[in-house]
Amino acid sequence: MTRMSIPLSATCVALLSWVAAPALALTPFTAQYEASFKGISAGGAMSLTQQGTRWTYSMGIRNSVANISQATVFEDAAGRYRPLGGSDRSTYLMKTRSIVTHYDWRAMRVRWTGDVKPQRAGPVAMQTGDMDALLVNLALVRDVGFGRTTMNYRLVENGKAKPQAYRVAGREKITVAGRALDTTKVVQSAGGKQTTAWIAAGVPAPVRIVQREDGSEVFRLQLTSWR
Numbered sequence: 057m058t059r060m061s062i063p064l065s066a067t068c069v070a071l072l073s074w075v076a077a078p079a080l081a082l083t084p085f086t087a088q089y090e091a092s093f094k095g096i097s098a099g100g101a102m103s104l105t106q107q108g109t110r111w112t113y114s115m116g117i118r119n120s121v122a123n124i125s126q127a128t129v130f131e132d133a134a135g136r137y138r139p140l141g142g143s144d145r146s147t148y149l150m151k152t153r154s155i156v157t158h159y160d161w162r163a164m165r166v167r168w169t170g171d172v173k174p175q176r177a178g179p180v181a182m183q184t185g186d187m188d189a190l191l192v193n194l195a196l197v198r199d200v201g202f203g204r205t206t207m208n209y210r211l212v213e214n215g216k217a218k219p220q221a222y223r224v225a226g227r228e229k230i231t232v233a234g235r236a237l238d239t240t241k242v243v244q245s246a247g248g249k250q251t252t253a254w255i256a257a258g259v260p261a262p263v264r265i266v267q268r269e270d271g272s273e274v275f276r277l278q279l280t281s282w283r
Contacts, residue, residue: 176215
């Protein structure tokens with residue numbers, strides 16, 4: 057399963073703390089989402105924690121038939137989010153799949169272990185700036201905050217490296233816990249798959265994420281609260 061790019065009712069105090077923080081600086085948070093996966097309602101969560109110079113960004117989605125958890129350990133390297141390790145575990149219809157990602161920045165290569173096919177195990181050559189799909193959530197918040205209208209990333213996942221380009225597709229009001237947020241809508245499409253994310257100033261994670269394959273919605277996350 058491809059990692060979901062994928063990653064919050066706020067009190068006035070929480071909102072003011074984000075506004076007062078240094079512009080676009082990484083800050084630990086937890087976010088709750090209403091979710092749907094393949095048409096079935098689910099609960100979702102994202103979190104960002106810090107230990108020394110390392111950060112852990114995690115996401116989980118769970119309903120009656122699926123349990124998906126993803127996490128990436130990374131560091132902020134001169135403004136770039138450099139992944140150091142990742143885990144991806146999913147259970148769907150009683151079948152469990154677990155994959156661990158290993159980044160070697162000295163050798164500039166990445167490989168995968170666990171429930172992965174030999175042709176997807178790597179190693180794959182890396183480039184400076186490479187990320188996984190989960191970190192793109194944070195990169196979008198950062199780059200939309202900088203006012204960029206096109207955003208180009210290079211992802212390493214599922215045994216290969218591939219470019220991913222997002223473009224701003226307009227603005228939209230989204231209500232979160234009774235509060236109307238002015239969001240920027242960004243879209244990327246490739247190979248029959250489309251990811252759309254809505255980013256709001258002062259919110260550390262996407263307000264909404266929708267992924268579609270061949271025109272059909274696969275999953276949706278809608279922010280309900282954050283702190």
